[in-house]
Amino acid sequence: MSHPPVFEDATAFLKRGTPAYRRATCAIFCAGLSTFASIYCVQPLLPLFASHFGVSAANSSLTLSLTTLCLALCMLVAGSLAEALGRKPVMMVALGVSGVLGLACAFVDSWPLLLVLRALVGVALSGLPALAMAYVGEEFDPSSLSSAMGLYISGNVLGGLAGRLLSGGLADLGGWPLAMGGIATLSLASLVIFAWLLPPSRHFRPQPLSLRGLTGNFATHLKTPALRTAFALAFLLMGSFVAVFNYIGFRLALPPFGLSSTVIGLLFTVYLLGSYSASKAGSMVDRIGARRVVQIGIGLMLLGIGALATPWLPVVVFGLALLTGGFFAAHAVASGQIGQRAHSAKAQAASLYLCAYYLGSGVLGYAGGALWQHAGWVALMAGVAISVLIAAALTRRW
Numbered sequence: 479m480s481h482p483p484v485f486e487d488a489t490a491f492l493k494r495g496t497p498a499y500r501r502a503t504c505a506i507f508c509a510g511l512s513t514f515a516s517i518y519c520v521q522p523l524l525p526l527f528a529s530h531f532g533v534s535a536a537n538s539s540l541t542l543s544l545t546t547l548c549l550a551l552c553m554l555v556a557g558s559l560a561e562a563l564g565r566k567p568v569m570m571v572a573l574g575v576s577g578v579l580g581l582a583c584a585f586v587d588s589w590p591l592l593l594v595l596r597a598l599v600g601v602a603l604s605g606l607p608a609l610a611m612a613y614v615g616e617e618f619d620p621s622s623l624s625s626a627m628g629l630y631i632s633g634n635v636l637g638g639l640a641g642r643l644l645s646g647g648l649a650d651l652g653g654w655p656l657a658m659g660g661i662a663t664l665s666l667a668s669l670v671i672f673a674w675l676l677p678p679s680r681h682f683r684p685q686p687l688s689l690r691g692l693t694g695n696f697a698t699h700l701k702t703p704a705l706r707t708a709f710a711l712a713f714l715l716m717g718s719f720v721a722v723f724n725y726i727g728f729r730l731a732l733p734p735f736g737l738s739s740t741v742i743g744l745l746f747t748v749y750l751l752g753s754y755s756a757s758k759a760g761s762m763v764d765r766i767g768a769r770r771v772v773q774i775g776i777g778l779m780l781l782g783i784g785a786l787a788t789p790w791l792p793v794v795v796f797g798l799a800l801l802t803g804g805f806f807a808a809h810a811v812a813s814g815q816i817g818q819r820a821h822s823a824k825a826q827a828a829s830l831y832l833c834a835y836y837l838g839s840g841v842l843g844y845a846g847g848a849l850w851q852h853a854g855w856v857a858l859m860a861g862v863a864i865s866v867l868i869a870a871a872l873t874r875r876w
């Protein structure tokens with residue numbers, strides 16, 4: 479298999495409609511798909527973990543929360559290293575190591591060891607999301623940036639969907655170990671496609687590894703009001719979204735629904751709406767502005783939360799669809815603004831955004847379990863609604 483040709487013009491940007499653009503977006507799409515499949519494949523398996531290992535619903539969610547927390551914290555280091563080492567090599571290592579660790583998860587029968595491996599998956603994947611965002615911000619023509627970021631987020635969406643659907647189906651066939659092994663195999667296949675298709679960086683300028691320089695970059699980003707708002711939005715919106723999806727399976731397995739694991743897994747097909755809304759939102763920015771698109775996404779999330787609080791299954795499914803479409807629209811636009819509003823050290827800016835994003839997943843996702851166990855579903859929806867309303871208030875001056 480021959481490699482795609484490299485650019486003759488080393489200063490050229492990737493422009494929409496060109497073969498190079500299509501190769502790069504396909505590679506970035508595969509990276510996003512693999513990352514989210516690896517992270518969220520455990521979500522439909524939480525009831526199985528709770529039963530097999532004899533742990534509570536909240537503790538079963540540690541297989542996700544530990545991954546996202548380690549991902550968030552280590553991303554700051556990975557983003558800093560990438561400013562010196564480059565984009566593509568670090569992303570390839572991240573995909574390969576996470577795939578191997580995922581395979582190891584399929585062969586353990588110890589709860590503490592499974593949690594350790596899932597935490598290490600988060601450490602390994604920390605080298606990918608921020609770098610992918612930085613690569614898009616650096617290598618794509620500004621006129622093509624929103625559409626490219628929308629496609630990357632679409633890959634994230636479909637990765638989350640594929641991870642949940644495949645793990646749910648494989649778990650019915652051979653239990654959670656088969657599900658974990660299957661998703662890891664998907665990750666390793668994505669690595670091959672990614673390595674073959676992604677063009678090398680043409681606009682990356684390495685920085686020497688200097689603690690003062692790296693901390694100075696972080697301080698500069700945190701002093702920028704627009705970036706601070708984007709980081710807060712990432713924490714609140716992602717945390718709210720994950721808190722719903724972590725525990726919706728537990729709720730739908732109980733009366734008055736009483737759904738099977740397979741049927742519950744099929745509900746994750748609402749992620750397809752997220753894929754559409756992410757790409758659509760990117761194209762709307764030029765017409766109505768980034769803030770307005772994010773506010774529309776947040777409004778859809780609030781409508782979805784209200785529908786999810788009801789006891790009627792069709793309304794609950796509709797609420798999941800609204801929540802998913804609104805979240806990914808808001809996230810696609812907010813993340814796309816990072817590359818435009820950070821004038822230097824874009825990988826570190828992206829790592830701060832994604833650190834907040836995954837901290838929200840880990841912190842609010844786990845906290846939602848306490849609300850669910852001790853106060854019930856309506857209380858959980860009220861807590862999620864408060865987080866989303868705070869996010870809405872933050873956008874007024876963004």
